[in-house]
Amino acid sequence: MSTYQIPKLTLVGAGPGAEDLITLRGIKALQGADVVLYDALVNPTLLEHAKPEALKVYVGKRRQALRYTQEQINTLIVDLAFTHGHVVRLKGGDPHVFGRGNEELQYADSYNIDTEFIPGISSAIGVAGLAGIPVTQRGISESVWVVTGTTREGTLSDDVLQAARSNATVVILMGVHRLDEIVEIFKKEGKAGTAIAVIQNGSLPGEQYVLGTVDTIATLVAAKNMAAPAIMVVGEVVRQHSRFQLEQIAQAHLIY
Amino acid sequence: MSTYQIPKLTLVGAGPGAEDLITLRGIKALQGADVVLYDALVNPTLLEHAKPEALKVYVGKRRQALRYTQEQINTLIVDLAFTHGHVVRLKGGDPHVFGRGNEELQYADSYNIDTEFIPGISSAIGVAGLAGIPVTQRGISESVWVVTGTTREGTLSDDVLQAARSNATVVILMGVHRLDEIVEIFKKEGKAGTAIAVIQNGSLPGEQYVLGTVDTIATLVAAKNMAAPAIMVVGEVVRQHSRFQLEQIAQAHLIY
Numbered sequence: 001m002s003t004y005q006i007p008k009l010t011l012v013g014a015g016p017g018a019e020d021l022i023t024l025r026g027i028k029a030l031q032g033a034d035v036v037l038y039d040a041l042v043n044p045t046l047l048e049h050a051k052p053e054a055l056k057v058y059v060g061k062r063r064q065a066l067r068y069t070q071e072q073i074n075t076l077i078v079d080l081a082f083t084h085g086h087v088v089r090l091k092g093g094d095p096h097v098f099g100r101g102n103e104e105l106q107y108a109d110s111y112n113i114d115t116e117f118i119p120g121i122s123s124a125i126g127v128a129g130l131a132g133i134p135v136t137q138r139g140i141s142e143s144v145w146v147v148t149g150t151t152r153e154g155t156l157s158d159d160v161l162q163a164a165r166s167n168a169t170v171v172i173l174m175g176v177h178r179l180d181e182i183v184e185i186f187k188k189e190g191k192a193g194t195a196i197a198v199i200q201n202g203s204l205p206g207e208q209y210v211l212g213t214v215d216t217i218a219t220l221v222a223a224k225n226m227a228a229p230a231i232m233v234v235g236e237v238v239r240q241h242s243r244f245q246l247e248q249i250a251q252a253h254l255i256y
Numbered sequence: 257m258s259t260y261q262i263p264k265l266t267l268v269g270a271g272p273g274a275e276d277l278i279t280l281r282g283i284k285a286l287q288g289a290d291v292v293l294y295d296a297l298v299n300p301t302l303l304e305h306a307k308p309e310a311l312k313v314y315v316g317k318r319r320q321a322l323r324y325t326q327e328q329i330n331t332l333i334v335d336l337a338f339t340h341g342h343v344v345r346l347k348g349g350d351p352h353v354f355g356r357g358n359e360e361l362q363y364a365d366s367y368n369i370d371t372e373f374i375p376g377i378s379s380a381i382g383v384a385g386l387a388g389i390p391v392t393q394r395g396i397s398e399s400v401w402v403v404t405g406t407t408r409e410g411t412l413s414d415d416v417l418q419a420a421r422s423n424a425t426v427v428i429l430m431g432v433h434r435l436d437e438i439v440e441i442f443k444k445e446g447k448a449g450t451a452i453a454v455i456q457n458g459s460l461p462g463e464q465y466v467l468g469t470v471d472t473i474a475t476l477v478a479a480k481n482m483a484a485p486a487i488m489v490v491g492e493v494v495r496q497h498s499r500f501q502l503e504q505i506a507q508a509h510l511i512y
Binding site: 015016018019020021022023024025027028094095096097098100101102103106109117119120121122125126128129130132134135136137138139142143144145146147148151152157158159162163165166167168240242 | 276277279280283354362373381384395400403408413414418498
């Protein structure tokens, strides 16, 4: 860049995946970006809102052999803000729901770079709703507990154990690879018959879902070869899905 | 209407309040609406996206003497869909987070009216993030539990008691009028020193917040005359707010 640009970081939540589930404020930030750093879970068509000359950098942790560590992404943000100006960091869902977004904001702030945060629709709530499952409903669930299936240590969070004991609708992100372990936890709490949904690629054309109970869900997920990115919703609100009863009848004939 | 319109209900989440924190899909629905039914928590400037001839009906539970019950709103949606066509029901935040949105969808569906759901940014997550508080952060919080302070029975939800015992970041919506009761619950769990934020009118020009601990928050909220609509965030992530330390020092001189 020949003209000096004021360094800035705007952290933007892109929403669950569909290109029109980002906010107006998020679009406006993209339009003003000199650089866009984007993740695997971000819809690439969103990049078209940025200027043609804006630098677009993929820093996701899938698809490519080259992987950036969080530390490398932090450094990249600061470097690009000083050399190019306004960096928009575009992350799937909401960057503060297991997105490590705050670490990026704090790192940039430690270099006196101006920061702004624009929330996105968290997949935890939005994907469930789009699939016809309200995370709360009067008379059924008075709260929703969103937990990650993948912690820093690589083990399942203790919070999943606590959540399994609670009355809350439990939404587990990044947990489908630990489905067996999660199922066992809910069974131990006497919830083998609790309704559960697994939704893969929520809000996107390739969306797939299964509706079952804690007892049946592992078989259903295996039969459809479901994998990440997926969300799991555990709780009786799942029975609100318009196809829940039908699917249970069909499954009773197929898998038992 | 002289021409026959196909009856339809689209339930749209308007986000936490700022007019640009709605999704593109939400705006598109508003543009195609024949009728917009909107709540107290919806930014009235959003109505400008609707056609000038679209009917705009306020059905909120504040500001006016006339209050609609949920049953009346359900009936109104169905009547207006059959007489006017496309009804957009605009609700603050995300309609499935304590918004009774699903009841409206199911009622319309029972009359064979086509329904669509467009998620919004829940204030529980978005308002906290905009204020500089990440609801989750590696090493601090591995989950977020969103609870309502107001149940059908008018009592505090048992889920608040469970949440106070958990490791989760706890976000309480519609609970500021029960602050004393909530504070006692967290104290009983040994959390008098846990950080807590109360944010009123989040994302709007009139936004106010206080940052304290379970022990001090009631005094702070009273001193600022804070009231609904407000969210409460309880958990150590609140210390991530850039002014947390400063405010604690200032308060130590003022209120003790």
